[in-house]
Amino acid sequence: MKRRLERFWQRWGDAVRFTLWGLAVGLVCFLLYKVAVRSSTTHMEPLSAGERDSLMTVAVPRGMSDTLVKYDAFEVHFNSQQGIANCAAYEFVINELNGTAERDGSFLPDTGVKGCPMPADYAGSGFDRGHLVPAGDLKWNTDAMRQSFLLTNVCPMHKALNGGGWAKLEEKVREWTKRDSALLVFSGPVVSEGDTTLTGGRVKVPSAYFKVIMAPCVRPRRAIAFIYPNGHSGGRLRQYAVSVNEVERRTGLDFFPTLSQDEQQRLETPVNLDAWTN
Secondary structure, three states: OHHHHHHHHHHHHHHHHHHHHHHHHHHHHHHHHHHHHHHHHEOOOOOOHHHHHHHOOEEOOOOOOOEEEEOOOOEEEEEOOOOEEEEEEEEEEHHHOOOOOOOOOOOEOOOOOOOOOOHHHHOOOOOEEEEOOOHHHOOOOHHHHHHOOEHHHEEEEOHHHHOOHHHHHHHHHHHHHHHHOEEEEEEEEEOOOOOOEOOOOOOEOOOEEEEEEEEOOEOOOEEEEEEEEOOOOOOOHHHHEEOHHHHHHHHOOEEOOOOOHHHHHHHHOOOOOHHHHO
């Protein structure tokens, strides 16, 4: 046995040592890279209220019906002519990931908002009442959870989307919030010419939905966007990733208008999903 080992090392010893050395160097380089990326990008200081409000500003094109409604944990740009929001936005921070508030599933109108639909508008439509701001992100506060069921925060959503790709994207947002400490999240419909309405004509049925996400507490800041057709949504996340500019082009909305033009260009032009998934 000893002679066999000696012959083996005489023949293969250099190759084995070289392979082990290469693996060790590769592992060290990988660990150093992960540490460098984390230390160079993560910035854990929370946003001030003023910074948050500035970054959550959404500019709506002239002529578009828009009423800004502020709730305890989110805000809605409501379109009274279409019976749905132009956009809903919220800040999601790491200490809001858990909570005990229960969802009761009672969808109610916000009677103080002109054009807000009634539950009867959705009855028998075949569409889900799809949340823009997810109830699952508001378990930390009972009032916020209840407000998420107001019909200003709801749009007609195909069941396959609501329980499929949209739900998976919401779960990704939770994962990214845990990693990055805070996110700003904007969700809304992509309304196209020829889109139908629910029976009665008061509520528009969008052909697609968008989500724009910014990580404001990392350096450098980063943003990504997604557009999902209002129907079956199989496939990988990458299939639906788009630039923020593409969402702006299709909706007319302007995200992050308080930032400099250079910063907007840097955030809104690329589709760098790898920066989020790696």
